[in-house]
Amino acid sequence: MPRETSSHIAIVGGGLCGLSLAIALKARGIPFRIYETRSSFTELGAGINIGPNTLRTFQLIDPSLYQALEKIWCRNPPGQEDVWMQIRLGAPSGKYDDAHLVTELMAPPTGNVTVQRNALLQILAERVGQGNAVFDKKFVNYRCDGDGVILSFADGTEERASAVIACDGIHSAVRQAMLDPKDPAANPQYAGVGVYRGIVATEDLSIAIGPQMARTSQLFLGPGAYVIMYPVDYGKKVNIRLWPWRKGPWEDKQNWTQLRQRQPMLEQFEAWGETIHKIMDLMDDPPFFATHYHSIPPTSYHDIRACLIGDAAHAMTPHQGAGAGQAMEDAFVMAEVLERVDREHPTSQQIAAAFAAYEAVRRPRAEKFLETSQAAMSFWTGFYERPLSSERLQQFVEDANQRFHWIWHYDIARQGIDAVQAMKISSGPDAWVRKSDQVER
Secondary structure (H helix, E strand, C coil): CCCCCCCCEEEECCCHHHHHHHHHHHHCCCCEEEECCCCCCCCCCCEEEECHHHHHHHHHHCCHHHHHHHHHCECCCCCCCCEEEEEEECCCECCECCCCEEEEEECCCCCCEEEEHHHHHHHHHHHHCHHHEECCCCEEEEEEECCEEEEEECCCCEEEECEEEECCCCCCHHHHHHCCCCCCCCCCEEEEEEEEEEEEEHHHHHHHHCHHHHHCCEEEEECCEEEEEEEEHHHCEEEEEEEEECCCCCCCCCCCEECCCHHHHHHHCCCCCHHHHHHHHHCCCCCEEEEEECCCCCCCCEECCEEECCHHHHCCCCCCCCHHHHHHHHHHHHHHHHCCCCCCCCCHHHHHHHHHHHHHHHHHHHHHHHHHHHHHHHHHHHHHHCCCCHHHHHHHHHHHHHHHHHHHCCCHHHHHHHHHHHHHHHHCCCCCCCHHHHHHC
């Protein structure tokens, strides 16, 4: 039997998305509980890019988060603080030498902020508190009734909540429960591209390619692929990512990682220049990770008292360095609409209105990210398909700057206001107001 309480928001998934939502709800006095499959808060992966839009979103979620991030983040060295990425040629072409600087993508005032995923997770977890989470809870299904939603778990237990929000990532069990198993949108699809991943010591990389290049975030353009690298671990290490196409189906649906892929990497990047070969020489035998994404959006992000956010709603390829930022934006807008729901006796009408308003505001931007992130892979890797010229380089610089302008220079606070207004209009002037607010009147 489920617990009797039904007034809290159930958050399925205790990663960056789930913890960010929890902090946003906590700041607004909204009861919640996190249900996490693992036995503790953990996050896989080395580094994460945080763009200007995401930094602003963290401030909206909880102003103290920005100060906490400053203590763990890594930025480009003095003189390069406003640089997002230096874009260079990954192989010589005509009159242009290997590692020729094409342009610098600027993102003032912070440039490319990077943090280690687990360090960021720990900052978020400290603010949430262990008492607000239940671990070793593998979500299986949910069902709605007149009083709320009942969550079922693999251990045979059930929990009742006023609503469930899926923050359980690209493999979202909530998404699979919400959609028909035969729905092509239920599962992620292979993107036809993958990444060789590695971390090298900054000191070693500085010796190999020079300290300025080694300590500043870089994006290399080359034949059939692109390479990015950026500092992590307080500048002591550099995160390396080599992104080649690997088209065709990905047969292993359960395992997206192939280990010990050094030889395939060297073969795919054989035509690249000396700089990239020096970088690869420093990498241990790297894994290859096949990138998947939600190529087919669901008909809706929500179903009465359940809603998808972050990668559970719109997992995207990472070729614009903004996927995690979209989860943060989702969390902020979701908290804004849920703040207008009655906390003691939330009705299905109120919950549905909140979820519909969230989706109406967030879905267009998220789906634009889905499309442009996948297109960005072709943008970066297609650079060498035609002969280089000064005119082509200039057009590339203009296109690259336009590609990021709409991402970084966006008023996410306005989205929160718009979502609340949409909720109010759809529900009528009184239906969306909390009882506590009615008493104050």
